[in-house]
Amino acid sequence: MTSISRRPLFGGNWKMHKVAAEAEAYCRELPGLVSDALGEVVIFPSPTLLPTTSAGLAGSPIAVGGQDLHPEPAGAHTGDVSATQLVDAGCSWVLCGHSERRRDHGETDAQVAAKAQAAVAAGLTPLICIGESEGERESGRALEVLERQLSGSLAERPEPFALAYEPVWAIGTGKTATPEIAQETHAFLREALADLIGEPAAASKRILYGGSVNPKNAASLFAKPDIDGFLVGGASLDPSQFSAIIRSCGS
Numbered sequence: 001m002t003s004i005s006r007r008p009l010f011g012g013n014w015k016m017h018k019v020a021a022e023a024e025a026y027c028r029e030l031p032g033l034v035s036d037a038l039g040e041v042v043i044f045p046s047p048t049l050l051p052t053t054s055a056g057l058a059g060s061p062i063a064v065g066g067q068d069l070h071p072e073p074a075g076a077h078t079g080d081v082s083a084t085q086l087v088d089a090g091c092s093w094v095l096c097g098h099s100e101r102r103r104d105h106g107e108t109d110a111q112v113a114a115k116a117q118a119a120v121a122a123g124l125t126p127l128i129c130i131g132e133s134e135g136e137r138e139s140g141r142a143l144e145v146l147e148r149q150l151s152g153s154l155a156e157r158p159e160p161f162a163l164a165y166e167p168v169w170a171i172g173t174g175k176t177a178t179p180e181i182a183q184e185t186h187a188f189l190r191e192a193l194a195d196l197i198g199e200p201a202a203a204s205k206r207i208l209y210g211g212s213v214n215p216k217n218a219a220s221l222f223a224k225p226d227i228d229g230f231l232v233g234g235a236s237l238d239p240s241q242f243s244a245i246i247r248s249c250g251s
């Protein structure tokens with residue numbers, strides 16, 4: 001596929017961690033640590049921390065995103081958050097279809113597609129997450145599963161979007177995909193994307209790797225041609241670890 005330069009993207013997914021005072025301290029530290037970073041940085045905090053994080057990062061190039069959204073613009077959906085509310089809280093990004101949402105809330109590809117479309121309609125960029133389970137990889141079905149998740153999650157053809165490949169067996173387990181497995185999978189996903197949205201668009205899409213990324217393994221993964229950055233969970237909770245990952249990818 002045509003080679004094209006893609007701006008690296010680094011997401012820090014805080015998951016269900018931190019309270020406001022911790023978010024404030026983090027936001028005081030991170031911008032100085034990544035000021036020479038190559039690429040774009042986005043922090044994904046819990047909804048309660050969005051205003052604090054947005055205020056803390058205001059004036060820095062670091063963006064803020066939600067971890068999930070409801071596909072409806074408003075309504076009787078107790079406990080959910082809409083795209084408009086995320087924008088109001090300072091977000092420009094949102095995760096869609098993280099494997100923990102799929103696991104804990106039974107999110108389907110069709111729901112992920114609706115969420116991504118709602119995000120785009122409100123001016124947010126969705127970071128759409130897909131990934132196979134350990135059993136699916138061991139039984140040789142990983143690529144088939146990924147292709148299905150990809151086409152299902154992009155069914156509404158959102159634009160813009162970025163993609164995160166996060167093998168479920170690598171998330172929070174300390175087991176990272178080898179650079180070779182990750183590259184092979186990313187190249188497959190880029191080909192599959194080309195079938196869905198055309199080759200020029202697929203060549204310009206950022207495909208992030210996620211799953212136990214840390215300052216030691218990031219550079220060898222990032223050296224692969226189809227890995228355009230990372231979605232980092234555990235190691236993003238500490239600004240020095242997260243910035244070390246980003247800086248190991250060049251500055």
Ligand code: PGA
Binds near residue numbers: 171
């Ligand atoms: P991890 O999580 O870096 O802790 O494995 C990644 C993710 O779930 O986005």
